[in-house]
Every structure is written in structure tokens, then in C-alpha cells.
Amino acid sequence: MKLQYQLTIAFTTLLVVIMTVAGITIYSQMLQMLIKDEQRQLEDKGQLIVNFILYQDLNNTSNVQRLLDMLEQYNLQVFAYDDRSNQIIFSSIPELEVVNDWVDRYDMEETEQPLWQADNEKYVVSILPFYSIVSTQHLVLLTPLDDLQEVQKSLLWRLSLIFLIGIAVAVLLSHYLTSKLVTPLTQLKHQLKKIEKRKFDDMQEIKATGEIKEVEQSVSDMANELHSFIQSQRHFFQNASHELKTPLMTIQGYAEGIRDGVFENEEAERGLNVMVAEINRLKKIINEIILLAKLDSEESIYDETEVNLQEFVEKITERALPIANEKEIKWEVKKVEPYIVSFDHDKMLQAIMNIVTNAIRHANHKVELSVYQKGKQVCMEVMDDGEGMDEELLSKLFHRFVKGESGETGLGLAIARAIVEQSDGTIKAENNRLGGAVFTVSFSHYEKKKHSVYD
Numbered sequence: 001m002k003l004q005y006q007l008t009i010a011f012t013t014l015l016v017v018i019m020t021v022a023g024i025t026i027y028s029q030m031l032q033m034l035i036k037d038e039q040r041q042l043e044d045k046g047q048l049i050v051n052f053i054l055y056q057d058l059n060n061t062s063n064v065q066r067l068l069d070m071l072e073q074y075n076l077q078v079f080a081y082d083d084r085s086n087q088i089i090f091s092s093i094p095e096l097e098v099v100n101d102w103v104d105r106y107d108m109e110e111t112e113q114p115l116w117q118a119d120n121e122k123y124v125v126s127i128l129p130f131y132s133i134v135s136t137q138h139l140v141l142l143t144p145l146d147d148l149q150e151v152q153k154s155l156l157w158r159l160s161l162i163f164l165i166g167i168a169v170a171v172l173l174s175h176y177l178t179s180k181l182v183t184p185l186t187q188l189k190h191q192l193k194k195i196e197k198r199k200f201d202d203m204q205e206i207k208a209t210g211e212i213k214e215v216e217q218s219v220s221d222m223a224n225e226l227h228s229f230i231q232s233q234r235h236f237f238q239n240a241s242h243e244l245k246t247p248l249m250t251i252q253g254y255a256e257g258i259r260d261g262v263f264e265n266e267e268a269e270r271g272l273n274v275m276v277a278e279i280n281r282l283k284k285i286i287n288e289i290i291l292l293a294k295l296d297s298e299e300s301i302y303d304e305t306e307v308n309l310q311e312f313v314e315k316i317t318e319r320a321l322p323i324a325n326e327k328e329i330k331w332e333v334k335k336v337e338p339y340i341v342s343f344d345h346d347k348m349l350q351a352i353m354n355i356v357t358n359a360i361r362h363a364n365h366k367v368e369l370s371v372y373q374k375g376k377q378v379c380m381e382v383m384d385d386g387e388g389m390d391e392e393l394l395s396k397l398f399h400r401f402v403k404g405e406s407g408e409t410g411l412g413l414a415i416a417r418a419i420v421e422q423s424d425g426t427i428k429a430e431n432n433r434l435g436g437a438v439f440t441v442s443f444s445h446y447e448k449k450k451h452s453v454y455d
């Protein structure tokens with residue numbers, strides 16, 4: 001069943017239950033309240049009549065007429081009764097037997113008598129004493145219970161009508177509110193279907209608020225992430241096949257030339273050398289692709305240990321110095337403090353060497369390596385004085401197979417980033433003030449040792 005109907009049914013059922021309980025409670029109390037109210041009214045009106053009888057001269061016919069008018073106006077069933085003579089003084093009740101029955105059977109001593117049962121009808125009774133010079137007399141006011149039950153019925157009808165209107169309004173309201181709630185969910189479902197079918201360009205924003213908006217935001221972030229992942233995978237395969245195809249075609253060309261006798265002697269020798277160089281290049285690309293795939297998917301290949309950056313920088317220098325010397329580039333290391341950082345020693349060495357070999361390749365005169373603390377982070381920085389990188393290259397420098405004019409495979413920095421990020425670090429590239437490039441690898445978790453390895 002649709003969520004909207006489920007919610008509407010749930011709301012309506014809840015409302016009907018609440019209203020029914022309220023209705024039953026009110027109905028059961030209603031008669032009691034009407035009886036009490038009637039008694040109070042009878043008392044008030046009776047008091048007026050008693051005052052009239054006591055203080056007006058009833059020998060005067062106009063006063064008697066006023067009394068009768070009053071009784072008619074209040075629509076009262078009333079009679080006056082003399083205790084001593086046990087007689088009715090006057091009565092406005094047409095059924096005399098009811099009055100006589102009352103005189104015969106009513107127990108004046110009993111105070112708690114809200115209803116009096118006559119032959120076939122019950123009455124609400126109110127008795128007010130008044131005293132004449134000779135005896136005690138009582139004014140007795142009666143209201144048939146039937147009258148009150150009529151009032152009760154009519155009230156019940158009105159109450160039921162209000163309940164019905166209330167339920168109808170509530171059902172409409174809950175339908176409207178649930179549809180407001182459910183519509184964004186339905187739209188979200190359609191958006192998810194689009195993701196399933198990889199129609200990322202058809203994705204639309206949903207009008208929603210609160211938690212649904214947050215879910216929508218997460219779905220949209222997920223879709224963007226998935227889209228860029230799929231695109232990067234696609235580019236990766238395109239680039240990889242292109243990178244593999246070029247050396248293979250060169251090798252094929254020379255191999256066929258030598259086989260068919262097109263290249264002979266020196267040319268054949270040169271062809272073989274090119275073939276060996278291209279095969280080495282192919283080997284390097286394939287190894288780097290395999291390494292990248294492993295870095296992405298196998299967390300177990302990381303062997304984290306605590307590394308002292310002073311010793312680590314020495315290892316980099318051991319490897320970088322021969323390459324720098326060969327290119328006549330000056331290799332400079334600033335004084336390093338004994339910071340301890342956790343990472344896979346060999347893989348991080350490879351990551352930093354990828355950055356360092358790039359720097360040596362692009363530098364004009366020198367490459368500088370420094371380790372320093374900045375805020376809550378410790379940073380390793382490789383700076384060169386080469387030509388630097390243009391903005392377009394900078395924005396996608398760490399992507400796979402992205403390379404500049406004098407680049408090689410374009411995988412070195414992608415590998416470096418994968419290793420650094422796996423070690424909870426960050427990597428960034430900028431141009432420095434000398435125009436060359438500066439690469440910074442930062443770690444948030446580190447310790448500083450008291451004793452340097454140089455002490």
C-alpha cells in the first residue's frame with residue numbers, strides 16, 4: 001500500500017478513536033450535568049416565586065395574575081404544599097394524580113433525592129420551604145426527565161455532526177499534509193531510478209525541507225561522486241589503452257621492419273634499442289597501473305610503522321642526490337626536527353620520490369626539501385626553481401595519466417596521492433614565488449621526539 005494512504009489511514013483511525021472516547025465520556029456525563037443544571041435553575045426560579053408569594057399580597061387579583069404570568073413565562077410545573085394540613089395550596093400541574101402521588105409518597109426527610117419516580121416518569125425535583133405565620137409550607141418544582149433527555153438527544157446530534165465535520169476536515173488535512181510529505185519521497189525515488197540507469201545529466205533538484213532535504217542532498221552528493229568515479233574510470237581505461245598502444249605500435253613497427261629486412265645493420269641495431277626502451281616503458285606503465293589498482297583496493301598492503309622524519313629525509317637524500325648530481329641540480333635539505341609520523345615507510349618513500357624526481361626533472365638549478373610544523377600539522381615540502389605549472393594542469397595534476405609537455409606517463413602523482421591519503425595525510429601542489437612548483441605533504445597526527453638522531 002502506498003505510504004500516503006498508510007499515513008492517512010493511521011491519522012484518521014487515531015482521530016476516530018480519540019473522538020469516540022471523547023464522545024462516550026461526554027455523553028455519559030451529559031445527563032448528570034443537565035440534571036444538576038436543571039436543579040440549580042429550578043432553585044433560582046423557585047426562589048423568585050417564593051419571594052413573590054411572601055412579599056406580595058396574594059389577595060390582590062392583579063398580583064395573582066402576575067404570579068400566574070410568571071409561572072407561564074418560566075414554563076414551570078410547580079405546586080405549593082402545606083406540611084401541617086398535608087394539603088396542596090396551589091398547583092400549575094394539569095395532572096393532579098402526579099401531585100397527589102407526590103404528596104403520598106415523597107419522603108421529605110431524605111435529602112439525597114435527585115430524581116423522583118412517578119408512575120411512568122422520572123422528575124427532577126426542587127423543594128423550597130417558606131414560612132407563613134401558621135405553618136411551614138413548601139414550594140415544589142418538577143421537571144420531567146423526558147424533557148432533559150430530549151435536550152440530551154439534540155445535544156448528541158449536534159455533537160455527532162461536529163465530530164463528523166471534524167473527521168472530514170482532519171482526513172482532508174492529513175491527506176494534504178501527507179501528500180506534501182510523500183511527494184518529495186516519490187520524486188527522490190525517481191531520482192534514484194535515474195542514478196540506477198546512470199542518467200546523471202537528468203538529475204533534478206527536489207523541493208523539500210528538513211530531513212528529506214538532507215537525504216536529497218546526500219543522494220545528490222552520492223550521484224556526483226558516482227558520476228565522477230565512472231567518468232574517471234572511463235578516462236582511465238581510455239588513457240591506459242592509449243598509453244599501452246603507442247609503445248606497442250613502435251615495437252611492432254621495428255619488429256616487422258627487422259623481420260622483413262627493411263632495417264638492416266645499424267638501423268636494425270637502433271630499432272632493437274628502441275624496442276628494448278619501449279618494452280621497459282611498457283613494463284613501467286603496467287607496474288604503475290598494477291600498483292595503483294592495489295593501492296585503491298587492498299588496504300592490507302599498507303604496513304604502517306612509526307617513522308622518524310629525520311631518518312626518512314636521509315633516505316630520500318640517498319636516493320635523490322645521485323639523480324640530482326647527474327642533472328647538475330643542487331639538492332638542499334633544511335634542518336629537520338625529530339617528528340614521528342605513522343605511515344608505510346617504503347610506500348611513502350616511493351610517493352615522495354615521485355614528487356622529488358619530477359622536481360629534479362623540471363628544476364633549473366636547485367630543489368629544496370624541508371620539514372616544518374604549521375598549525376597542528378607537520379609538513380614535508382619539495383620546492384624547485386623550474387617553470388612551474390599552468391592553472392589548467394594544476395587543477396587535475398593528481399588525476400591518472402594527466403601529464404604536462406615534458407611529462408612521462410602521468411601516473412607518478414596519482415600514485416603519490418593514493419599513498420599519502422591512505423596514510424591520513426593530504427597533498428597539494430602550487431607554484432612558488434620563484435615560479436617553480438612546490439608540493440606539500442601534511443600530516444595531522446604526529447609526535448615530536450626530545451632527542452634528535454643527530455645528537
Ligand SMILES: Nc1ncnc2c1ncn2[C@@H]1O[C@H](COP(=O)(O)OP(=O)(O)OP(=O)(O)O)[C@@H](O)[C@H]1O
Binds near residue numbers: 360387
Ligand atoms: N615540479 C614540477 N614542475 C613542473 N611541472 C610538474 C612538476 N611535477 C609534475 N609536473 C607536471 O605534472 C605532470 C604529472 O606528473 P606525474 O608525476 O603524475 O607524471 P609524469 O611525471 O609525467 O609521469 P610518471 O608517471 O613517470 O611520474 C607532469 O607530466 C608534469 O607536466
Ligand SMILES: [Mg+2]
Binds near residue numbers: 413
Ligand atoms: Mg612523475
